[in-house]
Amino acid sequence: MSLEKIKTSRKSPKRLRSSIKKDAIHPALYNRLKLPWSCDDCSHFDHKNESCTLGYNAAHHRKSQQKFEYEMSGQFALCRFQEID
Numbered sequence: 001m002s003l004e005k006i007k008t009s010r011k012s013p014k015r016l017r018s019s020i021k022k023d024a025i026h027p028a029l030y031n032r033l034k035l036p037w038s039c040d041d042c043s044h045f046d047h048k049n050e051s052c053t054l055g056y057n058a059a060h061h062r063k064s065q066q067k068f069e070y071e072m073s074g075q076f077a078l079c080r081f082q083e084i085d
């Protein structure tokens with residue numbers, strides 16, 4: 001694609017990486033059930049270094065980030081590798 005065509009195109013450029021998948025949680029369930037769905041509750045979370053011992057980016061799944069995203073959009077990212085002891 002030529003530079004001129006890119007400048008005049010109305011479409012936004014294709015993302016290099018897809019964004020993280022977020023799940024919608026029904027508000028009644030979110031408010032009633034206090035489920036352990038953040039890194040802070042996970043067995044793989046290193047509280048001292050605030051990081052995931054499996055090497056995943058824990059920033060998306062921290063309790064404060066999930067709460068912020070839920071209040072803004074009704075959705076947040078759930079980690080598929082979370083384990084609870």
Ligand code: SF4
Pocket residue numbers: 038039040042043044045046051052053054055056057058061079080081082083
């Ligand atoms: S496995 Fe998932 S939920 Fe657990 S600490 Fe790592 S990123 Fe967080």
